[in-house]
Amino acid sequence: MKVTLLGTGDAPGTPIIGCNCLTCQDGLKGGKSNRLRCSILVESEKGTILLDTGPDLRQQLLEHNIKHVDGVIWTHGHYDHFTGFGEFHRVQRKVDVYGLAETLDYILEYLAFLRPRRNNVKINETFEIIGLRITLFEVKHRPVSNPVGVIIEENGKKVVFTGDCERQIPQKSLEMIDSPDLLIADAIVPDSDVLHIKKHMDAKDALELAQKIKAKEVVFTHISHFFKPHSIAAQEFPMGYDGMQFVI
Ligand SMILES: [Zn+2]
Ligand SMILES: [Zn+2]
Ligand SMILES: [Zn+2]
Numbered sequence: 001m002k003v004t005l006l007g008t009g010d011a012p013g014t015p016i017i018g019c020n021c022l023t024c025q026d027g028l029k030g031g032k033s034n035r036l037r038c039s040i041l042v043e044s045e046k047g048t049i050l051l052d053t054g055p056d057l058r059q060q061l062l063e064h065n066i067k068h069v070d071g072v073i074w075t076h077g078h079y080d081h082f083t084g085f086g087e088f089h090r091v092q093r094k095v096d097v098y099g100l101a102e103t104l105d106y107i108l109e110y111l112a113f114l115r116p117r118r119n120n121v122k123i124n125e126t127f128e129i130i131g132l133r134i135t136l137f138e139v140k141h142r143p144v145s146n147p148v149g150v151i152i153e154e155n156g157k158k159v160v161f162t163g164d165c166e167r168q169i170p171q172k173s174l175e176m177i178d179s180p181d182l183l184i185a186d187a188i189v190p191d192s193d194v195l196h197i198k199k200h201m202d203a204k205d206a207l208e209l210a211q212k213i214k215a216k217e218v219v220f221t222h223i224s225h226f227f228k229p230h231s232i233a234a235q236e237f238p239m240g241y242d243g244m245q246f247v248i
Helices: 022-028 057-063 079-088 101-110 171-176 203-212
Strands: 002-007 039-044 047-051 071-073 096-099 117-120 127-129 132-138 148-154 157-161 182-186 218-221 245-247
Touching: 002 057, 002 182, 039 057, 057 079, 079 101, 096 101, 096 127, 101 117, 132 171, 182 203, 203 218
Parallel strands: 047 071, 071 096, 096 117, 157 182, 182 218
Antiparallel strands: 002 039, 002 245, 039 047, 127 132, 132 148, 148 157
């Protein structure tokens, strides 16, 4: 499978409107500090799916020449993870959407003007789309009631996306996500002790998780402007960037 990080920014994206920090200035110039909101493209020989549909989806689909999407999986009902789905309006009909029932209830009320094909998924139960085995696992992301991460498996290879997630991950989930070939980890800030952000992992949490579950490779996403400009931060951390691709 091929995995492309379409958007590696946090909720406001980088640059943030009205911010003049060094990282936002770097992003404004169009470098790798420029981060759209969260969406991940996963391609198999049979098709194309998206993990989350952030508000920048139109731009992402155009930039990556994505003509058709076979399914969308939503991790949770936060604005920066689903509102771009509206960009399918008059572009693609009857898009299959997957998620926990509570998450779909919330998101599909917002998207009532569209008619996606709803697929309720149960936590920890594996299902298949475009030949990929997909499992949603429990994470914590206060105050969201049922946030999930996503496991994708194909031909003995395993990719794990944490979704938005706190450092405390349930033991059962830790067992399920053990030994991935690639871990795509929420890492919103370099150090949460300074900024008091609790509902996401920071860089240290994400690296500790990677080590704990023996990830062969880890990449950060959901990155805020509190990191240094990309080229500097990337010397210290496994920073993702928009358009980054992995062939697994
Ligand atoms: Zn988010
Ligand atoms: Zn800034
Ligand atoms: Zn969130």
